[in-house]
Amino acid sequence: MEHRWLGFLSIGALGLMVFVFFWYRNQPVEITIPESTVEVGSITQPTVTFVNPAKGAEEPTVTIVEFGDFECEPCQTLASSLEVLVKTFPDDVQVVWKDMPNESIHELATPAAIAAHCADRQGAFWTYHDALFDRQAYLNESQFTQIAQDLQLDVEKFQSCYDERDTLPIVKKDYEEGLALGITSTPTLFIGDQTLVGAVTTQDLTTLVTELLQDSSK
Numbered sequence: 001m002e003h004r005w006l007g008f009l010s011i012g013a014l015g016l017m018v019f020v021f022f023w024y025r026n027q028p029v030e031i032t033i034p035e036s037t038v039e040v041g042s043i044t045q046p047t048v049t050f051v052n053p054a055k056g057a058e059e060p061t062v063t064i065v066e067f068g069d070f071e072c073e074p075c076q077t078l079a080s081s082l083e084v085l086v087k088t089f090p091d092d093v094q095v096v097w098k099d100m101p102n103e104s105i106h107e108l109a110t111p112a113a114i115a116a117h118c119a120d121r122q123g124a125f126w127t128y129h130d131a132l133f134d135r136q137a138y139l140n141e142s143q144f145t146q147i148a149q150d151l152q153l154d155v156e157k158f159q160s161c162y163d164e165r166d167t168l169p170i171v172k173k174d175y176e177e178g179l180a181l182g183i184t185s186t187p188t189l190f191i192g193d194q195t196l197v198g199a200v201t202t203q204d205l206t207t208l209v210t211e212l213l214q215d216s217s218k
Contacts, residue, residue: 060094071106074199117167
């Protein structure tokens, strides 16, 4: 009987550990805000231009702007949910990526963002984005070129772009806009007039988008 209770306790403890692990992965990652000339909260909505990578509907009814970090675990979790959303509403939803690298705890966040935008110059931002998240657990700088090779990009052009930090201005502009919006954690989503923080579940996102589409059709 005693062994049976020990077994139950072991299973319960294991279940609790798994729950805590997944709960922790979905929590937003707080950003240490550096000194900046940007006035926090000076704007309320993000801007979207041709330099911001976007996927989904070309003429969307609902636009989702994500400020993320390639070393942020909740951002990795959210990426899967956003992919499902785009596939569920292919004619209505567009997802836009903006960079909010948390350099205080993520050493490779800015280099990864630079690399992703270098891939974007060859039309491969989203496949590169997915590869960065797939390799997040063992990401290092040598992986940036390896991913470019695996995706069959022009590696010479990619490497030149990365080495010269050609796309750093895009990353900096996104980051400063994030500060102006008052963002303190990643991921942060802007959907219509709503701001959501953390790895929002696929179900919650689907419900919200459905409501927004219903409102737009009235």
